[in-house]
Amino acid sequence: MSAIDLLESQHREVEKLFAAFEKASGAKRRDIFLQIADKLAVHSTIEEKHFYPAAKSEETEDLLAEAVEEHLGVKRIIADLLEDDDAESLEAKVAVLKDQIDQHVEEEENELFPRVEDALDATALDALEQEMLATQEELLSRGHPRDHIPQEATR
Numbered sequence: 001m002s003a004i005d006l007l008e009s010q011h012r013e014v015e016k017l018f019a020a021f022e023k024a025s026g027a028k029r030r031d032i033f034l035q036i037a038d039k040l041a042v043h044s045t046i047e048e049k050h051f052y053p054a055a056k057s058e059e060t061e062d063l064l065a066e067a068v069e070e071h072l073g074v075k076r077i078i079a080d081l082l083e084d085d086d087a088e089s090l091e092a093k094v095a096v097l098k099d100q101i102d103q104h105v106e107e108e109e110n111e112l113f114p115r116v117e118d119a120l121d122a123t124a125l126d127a128l129e130q131e132m133l134a135t136q137e138e139l140l141s142r143g144h145p146r147d148h149i150p151q152e153a154t155r
């Protein structure tokens, strides 16, 4: 595994949760949304804290600035959903969240990740993965990672 494999496997996990959300109903949906929120909270933190700074170059600068704005948009939707537990709006808002994540994942996997793979060697990518795993562990040990989202969404 390397840093990029780790991020891609997290993308696949979130996609599975969105699919499960579509099949579920009632209280189960809220529960799946909360799992999505936790996964995305960890994922965006490790990207912003470790991956994006390591990926920064003249070539990736614009893509990274866009990615950070996209994260912010995603955090705003999640913060909104965490506050509002109305089942009616849950479905529509999760659908919007899924569209934004799909687009973001596509950009990362098709444009950003290949450039980072060219720029960093295997040793650097492995070291980066270790840093990301350590932060992930720390976030998971502190309770629900989603609890930090509302505060990050107000930037």
Ligand SMILES: [Fe+2]
Residues within 6 Å of the ligand: 044, 047, 067, 071, 104, 108
């Ligand atoms: Fe991302």
